[in-house]
Amino acid sequence: MELKNTLCHAVTQYDRKQANKADYNVYALAQYLTRVADIVADIDSGANIHDAIIAGFTPGPLRNACLKAVGSNTSDEDVSGSYLGMPVYKPASERA
Numbered sequence: 001m002e003l004k005n006t007l008c009h010a011v012t013q014y015d016r017k018q019a020n021k022a023d024y025n026v027y028a029l030a031q032y033l034t035r036v037a038d039i040v041a042d043i044d045s046g047a048n049i050h051d052a053i054i055a056g057f058t059p060g061p062l063r064n065a066c067l068k069a070v071g072s073n074t075s076d077e078d079v080s081g082s083y084l085g086m087p088v089y090k091p092a093s094e095r096a
Helices: 002-018 028-044 047-057 060-067
Strands: 081-083 086-088
Touching: 002 028, 028 047, 028 060, 028 086, 047 060
Parallel strands: none
Antiparallel strands: 081 086
């Protein structure tokens, strides 16, 4: 539960910083929190915390905020698959 709270806090803080920008997406926080739930489920299925976060978010400041929150090194590694040029989520615990 502590990990989920840490990640929820990280994405909420990130969203608060984005709120002042002109292109702010008011629906983004709900999407971030849903992905946090996916990441926690992935970890519960046996994935490493770092790998689950890497799989859960595309490279960028949001992913790095989550990695920093759990004490992990930031990463620009892109592990997401794609469909029609858009990233597709696949849990780290399901990767070979």
